[in-house]
Each structure stands twice: as C-alpha cells, then as structure tokens.
Amino acid sequence: LEVIAKRLREEKRKNVAEKCDEKEEEPILIRGLHHFPFQFELPQSSMPCSLETKLGTIRYYVKVIINIPHGTVPQGIKYFTIIGPSTDCMDEKYCCALLGQNKEIKWHGCCRRGALALRVIMDRTAYLCGENVRILAHVENRQGGIVWIAMRLIQVLLFT
16 A cells, blocks of 8 residues: 555655646746845825724735645735825915814893804914914803803715
8 A cells, every 4th residue: 555655745745846847837836945126116196194093094015825735825915005195284275274163052032132143264284293373262242141162173984
C-alpha cells in the first residue's frame, strides 16, 4: 500500500509540473521569499474623505489574495486614509455672513400675547476642526415671559 501511495503522489507531482509547463501564463512560485512591487494612482476626481462615525463608515483598503490550488487561501488587508483637499476657510465664498431669522406672534385664546423675533448671524459659512464658531443672536421679546436660547450643531452625512 505504501508503494502505491508513493506512486500516486509522484504522478500528482508530474501532472502538476506538466500543467505548469503547458500554462506559462500562471507560473507556480518556488519556495522562498518573493517581492512584487506595484503601485496605483487614485482617481483625480474628488473622493470622499475617510470617515468613521456611529451613522456610517468610509474606509479604503488594498486587499491581497494569494491563490493556491489547495488549502486555505492566505489574504492580507492594509487600510489607508484619504484626507480631503485642504480648504481655505478664509476664501471669499466662505466669508459671506450667514443670516437666519424668524418672527412669531403668540396668541392666548382670543388675546394677542406678544411678538417674539429671533435673528441669528454667523460671520462665515466654513470652519476648521477645533475652531470657535461665533454666533450673534438678536432676540426681540415682546411677551411677558422669559426666553431661553438653545443652539445645536448638526452634521448631515449623505451616502449616495
């Protein structure tokens, strides 16, 4: 039985070697260390920046798969980051003031209670991370009660 098993192994090796000789397009690598340098160029069009939030993730990676005829296929993944183009927040298109206003008249039953007007001005429309956002708020309260101002910063992510 051992002799038959050895012959079968030798025949398999010969068959694999013959197949490799026939297909010169796909050579089998011999044992040892091999290097395959390569490079790729990212597209010139604007790509979304790398991002990790609770709502979504944008990650980029290079994946390498070594195709072997038997056994498990080894793989390797290397993540890299895309940093967006530098934005000059003092550019003319970002330096225009942003204005929002609202006026509301409250009624209590059939009587007019008073008017409440709010006007909010931001000095720019673009900011860098860590920069203070200055907001000027004008409140015109012609009601008898106390008014509090609450502001929120909301980030909107669109995935298309």
